[in-house]
Amino acid sequence: MIKLSQSVASTITRALSALLIIALFSKSLNLESFSYYALGLLVAQISSVFIDAGVNNEILRFARLEKDDISNLRLNQSTIVRLILNFAIFLCCSIYLIRVDGTENKLIFISSFIAGALTSITESYLINMKSKGFFSKELSISFLQAIVAIGFAYSSKLSSWATPLCIALPRLMFFYFIAIRNNSIFSSLTNFNISEIKQYYTKLKHYSIDSIFSNISTQIDNLLIPILFGKEAFALYQPLSKLLSSGLTFSGAIGAFAIPLASTYKSNIKKLIFLNSIFIGFGLAAGITFFSLSKIFISYFFGEMFVLDESIILLLSLTLAVRFFSAGSGSFLTLTGKQKTRATINSIITSISIFAGSFFSSSISELLTILLASQLLILTGYIATSIATTLETKPNS
Numbered sequence: 001m002i003k004l005s006q007s008v009a010s011t012i013t014r015a016l017s018a019l020l021i022i023a024l025f026s027k028s029l030n031l032e033s034f035s036y037y038a039l040g041l042l043v044a045q046i047s048s049v050f051i052d053a054g055v056n057n058e059i060l061r062f063a064r065l066e067k068d069d070i071s072n073l074r075l076n077q078s079t080i081v082r083l084i085l086n087f088a089i090f091l092c093c094s095i096y097l098i099r100v101d102g103t104e105n106k107l108i109f110i111s112s113f114i115a116g117a118l119t120s121i122t123e124s125y126l127i128n129m130k131s132k133g134f135f136s137k138e139l140s141i142s143f144l145q146a147i148v149a150i151g152f153a154y155s156s157k158l159s160s161w162a163t164p165l166c167i168a169l170p171r172l173m174f175f176y177f178i179a180i181r182n183n184s185i186f187s188s189l190t191n192f193n194i195s196e197i198k199q200y201y202t203k204l205k206h207y208s209i210d211s212i213f214s215n216i217s218t219q220i221d222n223l224l225i226p227i228l229f230g231k232e233a234f235a236l237y238q239p240l241s242k243l244l245s246s247g248l249t250f251s252g253a254i255g256a257f258a259i260p261l262a263s264t265y266k267s268n269i270k271k272l273i274f275l276n277s278i279f280i281g282f283g284l285a286a287g288i289t290f291f292s293l294s295k296i297f298i299s300y301f302f303g304e305m306f307v308l309d310e311s312i313i314l315l316l317s318l319t320l321a322v323r324f325f326s327a328g329s330g331s332f333l334t335l336t337g338k339q340k341t342r343a344t345i346n347s348i349i350t351s352i353s354i355f356a357g358s359f360f361s362s363s364i365s366e367l368l369t370i371l372l373a374s375q376l377l378i379l380t381g382y383i384a385t386s387i388a389t390t391l392e393t394k395p396n397s
Contacts, residue, residue: 015246051085051086148173279331
């Protein structure tokens with residue numbers, strides 16, 4: 001129970017610190033510069049989805065079953081691949097930077113991309129600590145990292161030219177201490193085995209597809225809003241978006257203890273009922289809390305300028321609740337070996353929602369309505385498949 005509390009505490013620490021950091025930068029930057037800060041983070045998040053494709057998590061899943069030197073080697077090799085591919089994406093982004101006005105905005109975009117990419121990689125090492133049972137150490141590092149990053153974000157208001165440094169430096173520091181100094185990733189180059197890395201991508205293709213589309217489905221709004229409605233609308237939408245992401249982070253924390261408990265049941269029906277009960281209960285609480293408090297939270301921490309229409313808040317509240325509901329049946333499908341079916345449902349509906357959102361949205365509210373409808377379809381598909389799975393196995397349960 002103590003380890004579970006430490007795991008949840010570290011998740012909460014990272015979610016709340018991310019919100020506070022973006023709130024501080026929203027106050028120290030003008031709206032245009034803040035939009036480039038948010039765009040840099042978005043590009044890093046999207047690139048991480050495709051670069052990792054869920055494979056890094058699969059490496060971590062087997063960490064506790066392997067010797068420390070073997071699991072660390074696998075993680076270090078994965079990190080090297082991610083660094084190389086992120087650098088390649090950064091070079092592609094350089095073409096976009098030519099069109100960006102002002103050196104300061106260019107530096108802000110670059111630093112936020114670096115910060116986002118390194119945060120994703122560093123979190124893998126923190127998850128690795130959890131998988132080996134070092135929950136207290138992981139919580140301490142997460143807390144220290146949050147304090148340092150918040151301190152730098154607060155210092156950014158001293159000088160606009162110091163802002164890029166305040167964005168990237170804390171992430172560079174912790175990447176150095178966690179990945180380079182403590183894990184010696186570059187020493188893994190002598191044993192680097194690209195064919196071994198490729199095996200994970202080919203062997204786990206259904207897991208990878210599901211991971212990609214699951215993550216993309218949470219970012220469709222952020223992908224389409226700057227394209228359809230401009231950078232200013234995208235910047236104003238960010239506080240609500242990050243608040244929604246924090247809510248979804250808690251869904252992952254809930255799954256961390258709910259899924260192992262569900263696996264102890266022999267009956268698939270009991271597994272399904274247990275998982276859905278947990279996620280539906282927390283989903284209702286999350287949706288109601290989001291709708292009730294988000295306007296107050298954003299007004300206080302970000303300012304009235306970032307408070308959007310109540311219809312948008314309602315749509316995001318419903319989306320958050322539905323995503324929690326989907327996590328229940330989705331976890332059941334993963335637990336019962338239906339990852340391929342889950343990946344198929346996810347990929348088809350997410351692709352349709354991107355198309356529909358791109359061509360049939362004249363406002364942010366309409367876009368969010370389409371995305372809510374797609375989440376309801378995914379939920380329906382998960383539930384139908386889950387029920388079919390329980391009926392298939394009922395005689396043997």
